[in-house]
Amino acid sequence: MALHEFDLIRRFFTGIGGAGPDIALGVGDDCALLDPPPGCQLAISTDTLVEGVHFPVACDPEALAGRALRVNLSDLAAMGAEPLGFQLALTLPSADEVWLAAFSRGLARDAGLFGCPLMGGDTTRGPLAITVTVIGTLPAGAALRRGGAGAGDLLYVTGTLGDARGALDVPGEAHLAARYWRPEPRLAAGRLLRQFASAALDVSDGLAQDAGHIAAASGLGCRIEADRLPLSAALVDACGRALASRHALTGGDDYELCFSVPPGKAEAMEAALAAAGEPVTRIGAMVPGAGVLCVDGQGEPITLERSGYAHF
Amino acid sequence: MALHEFDLIRRFFTGIGGAGPDIALGVGDDCALLDPPPGCQLAISTDTLVEGVHFPVACDPEALAGRALRVNLSDLAAMGAEPLGFQLALTLPSADEVWLAAFSRGLARDAGLFGCPLMGGDTTRGPLAITVTVIGTLPAGAALRRGGAGAGDLLYVTGTLGDARGALDVPGEAHLAARYWRPEPRLAAGRLLRQFASAALDVSDGLAQDAGHIAAASGLGCRIEADRLPLSAALVDACGRALASRHALTGGDDYELCFSVPPGKAEAMEAALAAAGEPVTRIGAMVPGAGVLCVDGQGEPITLERSGYAHF
Numbered sequence: 001m002a003l004h005e006f007d008l009i010r011r012f013f014t015g016i017g018g019a020g021p022d023i024a025l026g027v028g029d030d031c032a033l034l035d036p037p038p039g040c041q042l043a044i045s046t047d048t049l050v051e052g053v054h055f056p057v058a059c060d061p062e063a064l065a066g067r068a069l070r071v072n073l074s075d076l077a078a079m080g081a082e083p084l085g086f087q088l089a090l091t092l093p094s095a096d097e098v099w100l101a102a103f104s105r106g107l108a109r110d111a112g113l114f115g116c117p118l119m120g121g122d123t124t125r126g127p128l129a130i131t132v133t134v135i136g137t138l139p140a141g142a143a144l145r146r147g148g149a150g151a152g153d154l155l156y157v158t159g160t161l162g163d164a165r166g167a168l169d170v171p172g173e174a175h176l177a178a179r180y181w182r183p184e185p186r187l188a189a190g191r192l193l194r195q196f197a198s199a200a201l202d203v204s205d206g207l208a209q210d211a212g213h214i215a216a217a218s219g220l221g222c223r224i225e226a227d228r229l230p231l232s233a234a235l236v237d238a239c240g241r242a243l244a245s246r247h248a249l250t251g252g253d254d255y256e257l258c259f260s261v262p263p264g265k266a267e268a269m270e271a272a273l274a275a276a277g278e279p280v281t282r283i284g285a286m287v288p289g290a291g292v293l294c295v296d297g298q299g300e301p302i303t304l305e306r307s308g309y310a311h312f
Numbered sequence: 313m314a315l316h317e318f319d320l321i322r323r324f325f326t327g328i329g330g331a332g333p334d335i336a337l338g339v340g341d342d343c344a345l346l347d348p349p350p351g352c353q354l355a356i357s358t359d360t361l362v363e364g365v366h367f368p369v370a371c372d373p374e375a376l377a378g379r380a381l382r383v384n385l386s387d388l389a390a391m392g393a394e395p396l397g398f399q400l401a402l403t404l405p406s407a408d409e410v411w412l413a414a415f416s417r418g419l420a421r422d423a424g425l426f427g428c429p430l431m432g433g434d435t436t437r438g439p440l441a442i443t444v445t446v447i448g449t450l451p452a453g454a455a456l457r458r459g460g461a462g463a464g465d466l467l468y469v470t471g472t473l474g475d476a477r478g479a480l481d482v483p484g485e486a487h488l489a490a491r492y493w494r495p496e497p498r499l500a501a502g503r504l505l506r507q508f509a510s511a512a513l514d515v516s517d518g519l520a521q522d523a524g525h526i527a528a529a530s531g532l533g534c535r536i537e538a539d540r541l542p543l544s545a546a547l548v549d550a551c552g553r554a555l556a557s558r559h560a561l562t563g564g565d566d567y568e569l570c571f572s573v574p575p576g577k578a579e580a581m582e583a584a585l586a587a588a589g590e591p592v593t594r595i596g597a598m599v600p601g602a603g604v605l606c607v608d609g610q611g612e613p614i615t616l617e618r619s620g621y622a623h624f
Binding site for chain 2: 032033
């Protein structure tokens with residue numbers, strides 16, 4: 001028997017992530033209603049995941065739901081924003097109740113974990129795709145943007161790079177698979193970095209490409225020391241150091257933050273992030289000029305076949 | 313040559329709908345930033361249109377873009393909200409520059425017309441689909457909701473019904489085609505109705521089904537007098553009166569407002585809407601009980617094969 005959209009929403013998409021202090025009206029009307037906290041700016045971001053393009057065909061719906069929310073939360077983290085709620089546009093070939101139950105369970109778990117309730121959305125029939133729009137809050141004027149880095153600012157990343165790309169090479173490796181399916185949105189780090197960073201973004205398309213966005217938006221170049229890139233032991237074991245380093249530079253799907261810090265604030269930043277248990281690594285610096293230069297341990301330029309993910 | 317996502321965004325999706333007084337940062341960073349007007353609630357709604365499901369294969373991209381925005385603005389109208397801005401998630405089989413130029417042109421025209429700038433979004437590769445998330449503002453506590461109608465409240469609709477459904481029967485009829493491709497979001501009517509209506513929604517899935525949502529959310533039934541349904545001359549000419557009436561009840565894609573008004577406010581509402589040039593028609597009333605009863609000119613029940621659009 002066909003499941004009607006309204007029954008589907010009631011059964012699988014009510015109460016996801018709880019009520020939310022700033023949500024006056026959630027799922028079920030023409031619009032959701034928000035009460036923005038006074039004095040706050042809102043940050044809003046949208047990401048689409050398409051089956052066969054951004055995730056494998058016939059993957060686990062519970063993991064997929066979590067990933068769809070997490071990659072969006074990473075954009076909030078990159079601005080220093082805190083989650084308020086999200087909209088879900090889910091396109092499905094059919095209303096498969098087993099699939100929906102698992103998807104809903106994964107979504108509820110991560111929406112609860114990150115305090116980001118489902119406000120509303122749309123369910124439609126078509127090729128499987130998930131579009132999430134997240135909304136976050138931050139103090140007015142405090143957002144971390146891509147432009148704003150100065151020449152001489154030090155360049156950092158959170159966590160480790162290349163793991164998600166490594167999961168494609170070695171699908172059975174549990175740590176790498178977890179890094180692909182459950183990227184950690186660096187919300188706490190982003191919030192702290194509002195005090196220190198001159199520019200920031202999240203690494204989704206590959207470090208070399210994404211660092212280039214900070215450089216371009218800041219009217220500078222940047223220099224990345226490949227030997228400094230933080231690599232997990234699991235990635236080095238699975239791929240060897242040379243390929244691990246290449247994945248860290250161009251692999252994509254990392255959802256770590258890349259950010260610049262003026263030298264005078266670097267020590268305080270490192271102390272604050274360490275105290276919060278948020279690992280960061282200095283990987284290079286902003287330099288006069290344009291573009292991204294990657295160098296090896298001898299200071300020799302590394303030639304990259306591609307700088308990151310091409311969307312088309 | 314492949315068009316890179318970043319070039320694509322710069323060329324086709326910058327400046328759509330202008331700057332927007334409440335938008336602190338638009339397209340090009342990890343998030344857009346909004347400054348919510350003090351004392352306002354925000355209304356947010358998401359709709360997806362999938363090729364071959366919600367619009368015909370190989371249709372005019374300029375018209376498609378306008379329609380995608382307009383059906384979302386209709387949800388703001390239904391709450392009485394005014395447009396602030398929107399997010400666009402566009403999934404495309406390829407980065408076809410001719411298609412993108414036309415799509416962008418259609419989007420810019422309607423975003424400008426309705427004062428609803430593009431804030432951000434995502435472009436991805438995959439089967440053609442468009443997800444728009446609109447954000448609107450309204451005075452706190454003033455939103456028109458689906459629940460809240462009282463027994464005896466009069467039921468109204470804006471404009472005429474059934475035209476978009478009629479366009480499927482008679483594709484060459486210009487008025488009906490325009491009603492399908494360029495539905496008019498009833499923003500001015502919605503704003504005025506904040507003073508008068510006890511409940512409201514927009515008719516997207518067919519009047520009989522959507523009026524049922526007002527009834528259910530209000531814990532009532534509703535009675536629709538089919539002879540009162542506002543039909544365009546073009547629809548009656550194209551389909552005959554009997555089929556036109558059936559399309560008005562169950563056709564869907566109308567994007568008119570359906571709303572209830574307490575009898576004591578009906579005269580003032582009709583005067584206010586008439587003064588604003590917003591046509592409304594009384595089509596029935598809210599009644600004790602449950603469900604939607606449609607009656608003919610003799611008061612005899614009309615049996616509907618289906619009440620409206622089924623999403624799965």
